[in-house]
Amino acid sequence: MSGVPPAGGRPGASGADGHLGDGLSSLLDGELSSAEMAAAQRHLDGCSTCADELDEVERTRQLLRGLDPPKPPEGFVPGLLLRHRRLTFFVAAVSMIAGVVAALVFMLISPREDVTPPVNRFERIHATSTPSPDPITEMAPAGVAPSTVP
Amino acid sequence: MARTYGRFLYTIAYRLTGDPDDAQDLVQETLLRVRKGLRTYRPGSMEGWLSRIVTNAFLDDVRRRRRRPVASLGDAPEGVFGSVPAADEAMMADALPSDIQQALLRVPEEFRVAVVLSDVVGLSYQQISEALGTPLGTVRSRIHRGRALLREALS
Numbered sequence: 172m173s174g175v176p177p178a179g180g181r182p183g184a185s186g187a188d189g190h191l192g193d194g195l196s197s198l199l200d201g202e203l204s205s206a207e208m209a210a211a212q213r214h215l216d217g218c219s220t221c222a223d224e225l226d227e228v229e230r231t232r233q234l235l236r237g238l239d240p241p242k243p244p245e246g247f248v249p250g251l252l253l254r255h256r257r258l259t260f261f262v263a264a265v266s267m268i269a270g271v272v273a274a275l276v277f278m279l280i281s282p283r284e285d286v287t288p289p290v291n292r293f294e295r296i297h298a299t300s301t302p303s304p305d306p307i308t309e310m311a312p313a314g315v316a317p318s319t320v321p
Numbered sequence: 322m323a324r325t326y327g328r329f330l331y332t333i334a335y336r337l338t339g340d341p342d343d344a345q346d347l348v349q350e351t352l353l354r355v356r357k358g359l360r361t362y363r364p365g366s367m368e369g370w371l372s373r374i375v376t377n378a379f380l381d382d383v384r385r386r387r388r389r390p391v392a393s394l395g396d397a398p399e400g401v402f403g404s405v406p407a408a409d410e411a412m413m414a415d416a417l418p419s420d421i422q423q424a425l426l427r428v429p430e431e432f433r434v435a436v437v438l439s440d441v442v443g444l445s446y447q448q449i450s451e452a453l454g455t456p457l458g459t460v461r462s463r464i465h466r467g468r469a470l471l472r473e474a475l476s
Contacts, residue, residue, distance in 0.1 A: 196461070197465075200445075236441075240328065240332040241336075241344075243327070243345075250345075
């Protein structure tokens, strides 16, 4: 390996066979430090194998970089938007239905407590008092003579 | 999102899958993941974030298909997944030379993803490393090896 330093932190910058290896792509992509770039350049000056491979890599690299973006099928973006709206509606509908079902299930399976009015207790309490012949008089405030009640 | 980045996502998806229908499905899956993960987006490169999602969705699909062998894998050379589009499909959906796209499909997915993120999307090695969750040295190696494989496929 003559040129690119072994650089402990950048093992990919040099090939194990003494050539630049994947350091060639790194060089073309601007992913080498200044020192590594200078070392790679020195190596290239004396190594026709790496120089030839650099040209090949660059040609291949430019093939993809030079391509125009593929043209999406007709109606691609509107189709995406439509599907997105449908999905949003579907998710909202499913959420609502799930909420209603959950509420119904909860109502059906939740334990119901039977309400038992304390009828017997009230009967006992009221059995000791004498029933008033006149409920209005019974409700009159203290100090008000029954006769004053119309 | 779909309006702004739809074509950007389609470009990556088409380069990775090589098929217009698969590319559309991949974009749709990506948008679903974007919708779920929008809260996790941190200010930065939207393209980098979307690239990560679309490539991960692609690789997840590849892994899923590998776990569940199907007839379509049987004919793929050396386990290479992905159907080569018919010439008319490629011409219809792709303004690029179809032989380059077909050659790209013959590059194994892990290498193809690295090359596409570098040469189609234009991400840096560091961004690719973060997008794929792969060490920087592996990214460096995959990009160089992927280009070599593409060159072989073209020759």
